[in-house]
Amino acid sequence: MYSSELDNFLIIVNKNKIHYPFEMSKHRRLNFTLAHEIAHIYLKHYELPDKYKTEDDLYIEELEADEFAGRILMPESKISTCNFTSLENVAEHFNVSEWAVLKRLSNLKCSHLRFSKTFLVCENCENAEINPKDSYCKICGMFLKNGTRGVTTMKYDDGFKISENTMKVSICPKCGNSVIGESDEYCPICGQYLFNECTNDCGGCHTTAPGNARYCPKCGNVTTFYNSNLLPDWEPTREALLNKMEFEENLSSTSNTAEDIKDWDTMGFTLFLEGYTLLSTLLENSTAKQCGETLVVYVKDTSIKDRILNCKNVGILTSMAKSQFKIAVNDIKITALQDFYPVAPEPVPIDDGDIPF
Ligand SMILES: [Zn+2]
Ligand SMILES: [Zn+2]
Ligand SMILES: [Zn+2]
Ligand SMILES: [Zn+2]
Structure with a gap:
C-alpha cells in the first residue's frame, strides 16, 4: 500500500x-x-x-x-x-x-x-569441464570426491590452445613466438617449456593437462603453466570472468545479443592484405564478440590493448568487421581480460626483441 x-x-x-x-x-x-x-x-x-x-x-x-x-x-x-x-x-x-x-x-x-542429463560440476570453483576419470579438479585442485554436484557453472576460458596432435602449444604462452619446430620441447626464443604437464616428476605422474589446467586432474599437483605464473589463480579469475559477463550483459541489454564472432582470426589476414601490418600483428590471438551494437575485441593484455588504441587505423576495424562478418555494429571496444581482475595479475614479461614492429 x-x-x-x-x-x-x-x-x-x-x-x-x-x-x-x-x-x-x-x-x-x-x-x-x-x-x-x-x-x-x-x-x-x-x-x-x-x-x-x-x-x-x-x-x-x-x-x-x-x-x-x-x-x-x-x-x-x-x-x-x-x-x-x-x-x-x-x-x-x-x-x-x-x-x-x-x-x-x-x-x-x-x-x-x-530432466536433461546432469553433468559433473566442481562444487568449489564451478568448473564443468570434468572428465569422469579425473580425480582432481583441473582448475582449483579440489579432490573431486568432495563434491561434483555444483549447480552453477563457470567457463575458465583463459587457457592456452594446445594442439591435439603434438599435445603442446603451437604459440609460446610466454613470448608469443609461433615459430616452433615439431621436436621442440622448449620455446627457441625464450626457453619456456611448451607442455602443460603435471610437475610431480618424482611420483612419475607426467600427465599432460589441458591448456587452462592449474592442477593435474590425476594427482592434484600443480601444472607447469601454473607453476610458471602463466595461468593466474582461479579465485580472481572467477571474479574477472563474472565481471566480464556483467560488462557484456550491460552492452547487450537492449538487444540481447552477445555472440562470439566465428572465424575472427581471418580478420588479421584481411588487415594484413590491406596493408595494416601493425594492427594485424597486434590482433594475433585476439577474440571478438558482438554485444548489442558494440564490437568487443579481447586481447591478451593491457599493453597490447594500449598499442592497438594508439594505432591511427583502429577506427577502420569497425567498418571492416562490419562488411566481413555481416554484423550490425556501430562502436568498438578493445578490452583485455586483465581489465576485469579485481587486482590486475602481474603481467608476464614479454620479450619484444623478436616480434616485428
Ligand atoms: Zn500480484
Ligand atoms: Zn574446482
Ligand atoms: Zn617463448
Ligand atoms: Zn599428476
Whole structure:
C-alpha cells in the first residue's frame, strides 16, 4: 500500500508466517512474493484503481508481476546454464521455492532442462569441464570426491590452445613466438617449456593437462603453466570472468545479443592484405564478440590493448568487421581480460626483441 504520510510504498508481511533464514522450499516462497509485489509498484499497476480494470486486465498484471519477479530472481542466462542435479538444489541456489523454479522454466519454455542429463560440476570453483576419470579438479585442485554436484557453472576460458596432435602449444604462452619446430620441447626464443604437464616428476605422474589446467586432474599437483605464473589463480579469475559477463550483459541489454564472432582470426589476414601490418600483428590471438551494437575485441593484455588504441587505423576495424562478418555494429571496444581482475595479475614479461614492429 502507498503511505502518503511517508511518501513511500509499504509491503506488509505477516511476522508469524516468516521463518527466516529460509530452510524449507515453502518458506523461500516469500522472496518471490516480495519481488512480485515490488513489480506491481515498479510497473505502476497502482496508478489506475482496480475497480476500473477488467478481470483480464488484472490477470495480465499478475502475469507481468510474475515475469518481473522471475527475471530478477532467476535471470535467464543463469538458470538456463544450471546443472539440474535436483530441483531442490537449484531452488536452494536461487533462494526461491521449487514452485518458482518450475514456473520460471515453464515461462522460458525450457521445462525440459529439469530432466536433461546432469553433468559433473566442481562444487568449489564451478568448473564443468570434468572428465569422469579425473580425480582432481583441473582448475582449483579440489579432490573431486568432495563434491561434483555444483549447480552453477563457470567457463575458465583463459587457457592456452594446445594442439591435439603434438599435445603442446603451437604459440609460446610466454613470448608469443609461433615459430616452433615439431621436436621442440622448449620455446627457441625464450626457453619456456611448451607442455602443460603435471610437475610431480618424482611420483612419475607426467600427465599432460589441458591448456587452462592449474592442477593435474590425476594427482592434484600443480601444472607447469601454473607453476610458471602463466595461468593466474582461479579465485580472481572467477571474479574477472563474472565481471566480464556483467560488462557484456550491460552492452547487450537492449538487444540481447552477445555472440562470439566465428572465424575472427581471418580478420588479421584481411588487415594484413590491406596493408595494416601493425594492427594485424597486434590482433594475433585476439577474440571478438558482438554485444548489442558494440564490437568487443579481447586481447591478451593491457599493453597490447594500449598499442592497438594508439594505432591511427583502429577506427577502420569497425567498418571492416562490419562488411566481413555481416554484423550490425556501430562502436568498438578493445578490452583485455586483465581489465576485469579485481587486482590486475602481474603481467608476464614479454620479450619484444623478436616480434616485428
Ligand atoms: Zn500480484
Ligand atoms: Zn574446482
Ligand atoms: Zn617463448
Ligand atoms: Zn599428476
